[in-house]
Amino acid sequence: SSGLQAVAQAADAIRLGNADLMLAGGTESMSMVPMMGNKIAMAPSVFDNDHVAIAYGMGITAEKVAEEWKVSREDQDAFALASHQKAMAAIQNGDFKDEISPYEIVSHLPDLADGQRIITRNKIADTDEGPRPDSSAEGLAKLRPVFRNGQFGGTVTAGNSSQMSDGAGAVLLASEQAIKDYGLTPLARFVSFSVAGVRPEVMGIGPIAAIPKALKQAGLTQDQLDWIELNEAFAAQSLAVIRDCGLDPSKVNPLGGAIALGHPLGATGAIRTATLLH
Structure with missing residues (x-):
């Protein structure tokens, strides 16, 4: 994401001697983006040409990945469930406390009883809201495919995809x-x-x-990696990367990923970097 690209550009500026201290990060408020106003009725012919279909959303690309890398619906749901379970365990253990900066939200709402008085409500945001403690394999299995269904045999659901979230992150x-x-x-x-x-x-x-390019530049081998943060845009994509690269699943997203914690697009790279640092 652009949050991760910002971190890389800051590092480059320092390595070139153009800066000594750089604050890099990203932010995203997907709840404020008017992206769901117009519902498009998909004609079956849209899916005949991949280069046309992908214009209608990244979910179509996840379906293509699941198809080409043979990632089953069951494996996607199991990966999604594990993401929630790991994230819930991390929250209960306080693993995110050092990387989250709590902030106060002040809401000014009208009193519906008389329409005159303003009610002020204060809330401290200090915990990720995405992880669901009630997630289950049975519940995930009941969800319908979002991007392909019926005769198209879709496997990507809202449950095994990343969440639309608001968030921000930065590193120095x-x-x-x-x-x-x-x-x-x-x-x-x-x-x-x-x-x-x-x-x-x-x-x-x-x-x-x-990944191989980054490892080569660093002079490292894959078995030297102890912790890997891989963005979970979709379970299908994550599993394809893990399997194709031969990553050790136990080292990938030990505290959960975007399926549970959310994927505020411009911020995710910086957030995942902060998690890795802590």
Whole structure:
């Protein structure tokens, strides 16, 4: 996401000597985006051409990934359930406390009884709202495919896809000199970053090409990785990447991912970076 790209650009600026301290991140308020006003009736012919179908949403690309990488509906639902279970366990253990900055929400609402008095309500936001403690395999199995159904045999549902969420995240990057000058204690060292292009109709499998490039630049091998944050845009895409790259599932998103925690598009990369740091 652009949040992760911002982190990479900040690191590049520091490595080039153009900056010493950079605050990089992203924000997204999907609840405020008017993207659901017009409902489009899909004609079956839309799905005949992948390059046309993908214009109607990333969900179609997830269906293509599930089809090409042979990711079953059952495996997608199981992955989604695990994401919720891991996220709930992390919240209960307080694993996100150090990376979340609580903030107060003040709401000013009219008193519906007389329409005159204004009621003020205060709420502290300090916990992710996405993870569902009541998620179950049975419940996920009952959900209908969102992007393909009926004769098209869809497998991607709202339950095994990432959630539309609001969120923000940021990280502070510093040069070695800045660390000394300001007495900072670094949480990690930025080593490498890579982007790779893939066919647009299967855009979610970009990490399959990007991960080897990033590892090569860093001089690392995959077995040296202990913790992997992989964005869960869709369970189908995540499983395709894990299987194709041969990633150890136990090392991928130990605290849950976007299916449970949400995917505020412009912020996700920075949020996942913050989770990795802590």
